[in-house]
Amino acid sequence: MNQNSKKMFVAPLYSKQKVTKSVYRLDFYEPDLTPLFRAGQFVNVSIPRCKEIVWRRPFSIHRVNSDKGCFSVLFDIVGRGTLALKNIQKGDKVNMLGPLGNSFECPDDTEQVILIAGGLGIAPFYLFLQQLEHRDIKKTIFYGAASAERFCCLNEFEQLDATLYLTTDDGSEGESGLITEPLWRYLETAELKRKTVLYTCGPTLMLKEVQKISKQFKLPAFVSVENVMACGFGACMGCAVPLDQPGEKRYLLACTDGPVFPINEIVIDG
Ligand SMILES: Cc1cc2nc3c(=O)[nH]c(=O)nc-3n(C[C@H](O)[C@H](O)[C@H](O)COP(=O)(O)OP(=O)(O)OC[C@H]3O[C@@H](n4cnc5c(N)ncnc54)[C@H](O)[C@@H]3O)c2cc1C
Ligand code: FES
Known part of the structure; x- marks a missing residue:
């Protein structure tokens, strides 16, 4: 087989x-x-x-x-x-x-997870919160969309005990602008920085900014990449993700090594 x-x-x-x-x-x-x-x-x-x-x-x-x-x-x-x-x-x-593919992991001593999603990048985070439901962890979501009517499942995320921060491109709900802007402010003021883990999925520019934020605040961060795929199981080599390391270029496959990667180990293209 x-x-x-x-x-x-x-x-x-x-x-x-x-x-x-x-x-x-x-x-x-x-x-x-x-x-x-x-x-x-x-x-x-x-x-x-x-x-x-x-x-x-x-x-x-x-x-x-x-x-x-x-x-x-x-x-x-x-x-x-x-x-x-x-x-x-x-x-x-x-x-x-x-x-x-692989999955989001949450270390045992985690005190807070921060989920940062743009658009349909929110999709995998509902199951993640379902899995964390019985763990005593603070759950915070930073969720950006083009406009108010594009948000999905907001009430259901709240029912899973998540605190939501919203932004829209057109200002029709939440703050106007990029979702990473309130995230920067939150981390500058939040007391709970240690044992906080960031998870992100969505547009490339947002992922790059989360990469910067993770470096700046020295927080572990994981990204779920959405490369265009074909086979989905490592046969076509169509979903290569470059590793961020000096010297010879090396690649992993989004479909079998990912789609979840430590954000500072890969090059986010685009
Ligand atoms: C691991 C993984 C998980 C995903 N999860 C979701 C999800 O939960 N919900 C969801 O809506 N989408 C998700 N996507 C993206 C989804 O696979 C594409 O939107 C879908 O394949 C488009 O198919 P289509 O035939 O409608 O579009 P096509 O006719 O193939 O393309 C239409 C447009 O969509 C763009 N597109 C195609 N594939 C992707 C992609 N992988 N990422 C971004 N843009 C793409 C094309 O560049 C083109 O502009 C995921 C992708 C990956 C790799
Ligand atoms: S999609 Fe074919 S190798 Fe990843």
Whole structure:
């Protein structure tokens, strides 16, 4: 059995929810694998009924509901794959590979996690908070979006005991500007700096800024990268991530070595 067939499964769509104007949540029924999914991991989804779309599309595992045997993906419609995915119906069977990649880890002595998300970069953090629910850790989210109607699941994050800081590009909710601006201020004034770990996912410019912040405050930080992928399991070499080290250039693969990396060990391109 090769790695590809080992991780392949077919899951029926259990329910579909429109979360914002262009963001959908799909819940799939897969009771055997759902308890195994870890935050940060992803599934590589074959787009149903679209023979012209050859490559699978990767999506973070957004949340799990072990009681119902379901896991969810949350996605924005950005092209033909996500448009086709939005149109699937309850009961439609979807072929996927997963769970793929590594996951967010939270050291035992952590006192605070700070999650920094831009746009759909928020997707993997719901499951991460689900996993941290019974740990006595302060949970803070810095979440930036283009405008107020683009935010996803704000109430649900609060129900998971997270404190939210919001920014929008147009000032329609929260502070106007980049999400890293209130993060800088927060860290300059926050008492709890030791045993704080940063986790980030989203646009490249935000990731670069978080890299700077992690260096400045000497805080460990992890990034989930969203390189364009094809196979998802280390065969095509299409998702190379350069390591930040002197001398000869070395690369890791986002799909198998990641997608989660210590932010100061890689070069964030773009
Ligand atoms: C590990 C991983 C996890 C991801 N998780 C999520 C998620 O939870 N929710 C979500 O909405 N998206 C996620 N993405 C991005 C998602 O895979 C792409 O948006 C999707 O493949 C686009 O498919 P499409 O056919 O609709 O777009 P295409 O027609 O293929 O492309 C349309 C546009 O989207 C851009 N695009 C394509 N792939 C990516 C990508 N990987 N990252 C950023 N832009 C891309 C293209 O450059 C193009 O501008 C993830 C990507 C990776 C690698
Ligand atoms: S997507 Fe093929 S090697 Fe990573």
